[in-house]
Every structure is written in structure tokens, then in C-alpha cells.
Amino acid sequence: MFSFKEQVEIKEKLIEFAQKSLIEDITKLDLQEEFNLEGWRKCAAWGIMGMPIPQEYGGKELDSLTTIYALEGLGYGCKDNGLLFSIAAHIWACEFPILTFGTQEQKLKYLPSLVKGEIIGGHAVTETEAGSDVYNLKTTATRKGDRYVLNGSKIFVTNGTIANLILVFANLEPALGKRGITGFLVEKDFPGFIVKKKMSKMGLRTAQMAELLLDNCEIPVSNRLGKEGAGMAIFSHSMEWERGFILASAIGSMERLLDQCVQYAKQRQQFQQPIGKFQQISSKLVDMKLRLETARGLLYKFGWLKQMGKSAFMEAAMTKLYISESWVQSCLDALQIHGGYGYLTELELERELRDALGSRVYSGTSEIQRQIIAQFMGL
């Protein structure tokens, strides 16, 4: 476990790394919906993709809270939320399920190259008829000798066009309903794995998203993740981790936005005084600060629970819900504080808002997070 002093140092190192090295033209990449490959390589070289992964697989083996501090620093220093989203999908939706449910052979085969960023990971569960109602998925798997054959299609797959390895969920025994769902580690070169089309979206545009087709896609039995029928447990476990950690970098973004807004409110003069002297502006800044600190508190509590080895399914839902809603509102406030300049592309606030809006949908919508929390409250 790292000390608080070390955690703060790691956060500062990541801010410095991101501000000095992740200097690609994000406005251009966003416009062209291009993956930030340079940024990906630099993050991989720093060891970001392996932060929570044990050293025996090449990772940095940071504990949960230290990983959170590092991701916060990254979010503060790096404005490419699409890149950070790609990295988050890679870590929480691919590396982590392999680490938790994989055989030693699978871990040794995939984790070192995922950690080095040499291969890109993702996961595919969503289908046209299975969004929030995710276990209603229709992709099937059939055992044939030493292989499984997968048939179906997946949508909204983050990293879909560029991933080398995708954790695909399919149903082996549809008659069993969700208890038939099973996870498979699908390599992009397996026969029958097809990237059907790239999906365009309003924000996080440097993160690549795809619709995938599994057309008699053949998977060796050794690439099944966990037992037959364990898919629901794997998915639910990885959602807990993903929901808890995926917006740690958004806390950094919110802190950066707040600093930028405070500075602007002190410097921008209207009616012969700084706009920060108007209570309607300072109230917005106070609300941004409150949102940041309360969201951070939820995130740290989640990180602490995971560090203690506790289950934190409800806390993950609260963390995801509160950070995503706060991030969107703080982006709106930041735009308003900057007036007409905030609306300009070059100020990069409109992109931040577009990026933030996605967080209310991925990893389970805000409505679904509320439903989970309500269930834990016995409702």
C-alpha cells in the first residue's frame, strides 16, 4: 500500500507527464474522429495501462486508491477524454476480467501485451435488443469439439475498430436464460470476427466505437473466460470495477475546469469589475467546487472499500451516477461562465461537454444506476 504522500506525488507526476507529453492536437483529432495513437503509445510507455495489474504480468501493481490518484492526475493534465476512455475500457473491461477470472495460461498469454499497450482490449456485450436489459442478449455460442462457434452481432463496442482482443458475451444455453451467458476472449484474427462498421458519436470522438459481427466465429475452448455459464458473474464483477473507476479521470477534468473558471472569473472584467464578483457567477463556482469535492469523496470511499477487499456494488453505482451528472453540470457551468468564448471550439469547453454527456449512458445509464441504488435500499 502506498502512503498518502506517495499518492499525491503520483498524481503530480501524472499531471506533469500529461501536460508535457500528451500535446497532440485534440481539436483536430476530435473533428476527424481519429484515434490518438501517439498518446496511447506514450501512456503505455509510462505504464498507465498496467497501473492496477500485478508486477508478475508487467504491471505497476498500484493499489486501488493510488490508481485513483493517478487517474485523477491524468484527467487533470490530459484533455483528450476519448483517449482516457479508450484506456479505461482497455483496463477495466478487458484486463481486469482476465486478471480476475482468467486461467494462468490466459493471463500469461494476454496481460503482458495488454499492459504494454501492444495489443488493445475491449468488451462487447450490448446488442440492438440488449442495452440496459443486457442479459437479454441474443448472440449464441455452440460447442463443437475443441471450439466454440459464436453467432450474433454487438453494438457500441469501445475500441471496436482497433482492438486486438475483445471479451465477448454470448449465450451457450438460451433455454437457461441469463444463466447460459458465457464470456469468450476473441482475437480479431479469429475466423468469422468482423468489424461491421465504425460508429460515429457526438463526444469522446477520439475513442473508436464499432458494430461487430460474429459470423460462425470460431473460438478455441482455451479462450473461454471462466466456466460455462459464468458470464453473468464476470460481467457483473467487471461492471462494479468499471463503474467505480471509469470516471476517476473525470474528477481531474472537473478540477481543471474549476481552476480555469476561477482564473477566468478573476480576470474577465465587465461593468468595471471581475465577473467573479457577481454572486451569480461566484455561486456557480462554489457549486462546481462542492460537486468536485462530494464526487471525489464518493470515489475515494469506493477505492477504499475495494482496497479493503469489500464488495462495493452500490457504491460503484453511486460513484458513477454522481460523477457523471456532476461532470455534465460543471461543463455547462464552465461554458456559461466563459460567455460567448465558452461556446467557441477553440476553448475546448464544448468538446468537454460533449465528452461528459456520454458518461451518463455508458457502463449503465443514470436511470439504471438509480435503479441499482434503489434496490440496495430495499425498494
Ligand SMILES: Cc1cc2nc3c(=O)[nH]c(=O)nc-3n(C[C@H](O)[C@H](O)[C@H](O)COP(=O)(O)OP(=O)(O)OC[C@H]3O[C@@H](n4cnc5c(N)ncnc54)[C@H](O)[C@@H]3O)c2cc1C
Ligand atoms: C460512449 C459509449 C461507449 C459504450 N461502450 C460500450 C462497450 O465498450 N461495450 C458495450 O457492450 N457497450 C457499450 N456501450 C453501450 C452502453 O452500455 C449502452 O448504451 C447502455 O447500457 C444503454 O443501453 P441502450 O443504449 O440500448 O439504451 P436503452 O436500454 O434502450 O435505454 C433507453 C432509455 O431508457 C432508459 N431505461 C431503460 N431501462 C430502464 C429501466 N429499467 N428503468 C428506467 N429507465 C430505463 C435508459 O436509462 C435510457 O434513458 C457504450 C455506450 C456509449 C454511449
